[in-house]
Amino acid sequence: MDLVQALWLGLIQGLTEFLPISSSAHLILVPRLLGWPDQGLAFDVAVHVGTLLAVMLHFRRQVGPLVGDTLVSVWRRQPVGESRLGWALIIGTLPLVAGALILADAAEGVFRDPRVIAAATIGFGVLLWVAARRAGPRDEHSIGPGAALFIGAAQVLAIIPGTSRSGITMTAGLWLGLEATAAARFSFLLSMPAIALAGAWKALQLGAADGPVNWGVFGFGALVSGVSAYLCIRVFLALVARLGMTPFVIYRLVLGGVLLVMFSGAGSAAG
Structure with missing residues (x-):
């Protein structure tokens, strides 16, 4: 991998990680169109670090109180400040841990079929549109354990590529009556433990792999990913407040259609 590839793939990862349009679909589509080889596990770890730092930077004034108040609430055995939201993030992370352990093999196998990715991109795009019509006035602080x-x-x-982590969590939040920007904010906060766990898992896999690591190129990719992700979060929150989710639904439908056309012969070719 050279700096040009690191630039484009880092930019794509940073921009799509927090938009409800699926970063995995884009990271499959772009190298395929440009004839690039797979970017590899080490680069995945690097760009995950970049996006994690970006979301932590954006919510830097909230992270401290969230952690501190949640810890104090354990000691006092009652809600304290931001602890309700902190516990919501902890509870919201638990299913991901269990799901990753159960579905890890499928995630690396059948779920990576391009036709599955295309179907997920389209199907969950439609679901996002339906959920957006149920949006209500609630904010993220109203989220209880259930x-x-x-x-x-x-x-x-x-775990299914094409679904979009941010997209499906926003969809669920909207379905429960959250306001669009509140659903987005909770999704971004929930991304911190999710990205950290995914990055740690990939790092463990990387530690067991052989081969040199080009730290300069991967560091550059992480930097591009982090800067673009930070800007994306700020722009998206402003944009969704004005336009809602419809532009992203339309984009998902178009992208899914492109993937279906590109990979329509994948099954027969494999057979």
Whole structure:
């Protein structure tokens, strides 16, 4: 991998990680169109670090109180400050851990079929459109344990490439009556443990793999991913408040159609 590939793939990862349009679908589509080889596990780890740092930077004023108040609530055995939201994030992460352990083999096998990715891109795009019509006035601080578990269970579906982790968690939040920007904010906060766990898992796999690591190129990819993700979060929150989810639904339908056309012969070719 050279710097040009690292630039484009880091940019794609950063921009699509937090938009409800599926980063995995884009990272499959772009190298295929440009004839690039698979970027490899080490690069995946690098760009995950970049996006994690980006979301932590954006919510830097909230992360400290979230962690601190949640810990204090354990000691006092009652809600404290931001602890309700902190516990919602913890509860929302638990299904992902269980789902990853159960579905790990499928995630690396059948789920990576391009036709599955295309179907997920289209199907969950339609579901996002339906859920957006149920949006209500609630904000993320109203999320209780049951709602957090529901959103967390939905997040497990993101193991299927093409689903979009941010997309499915926003969909679940909208379905429960959250306001669009509130659903997005909770999705972004929930991404911190999700991305950290995914990055740690990939790092463990990387540690067991052989071969040199081009730290310069991967560091550059992480930087591009982090900067683009930070800007994307800021722009998306402003954009969704004005336009809602419809533009992203339309984009998903078009992207899914493109993937279906590109990979329509994949099954017969494999047979």
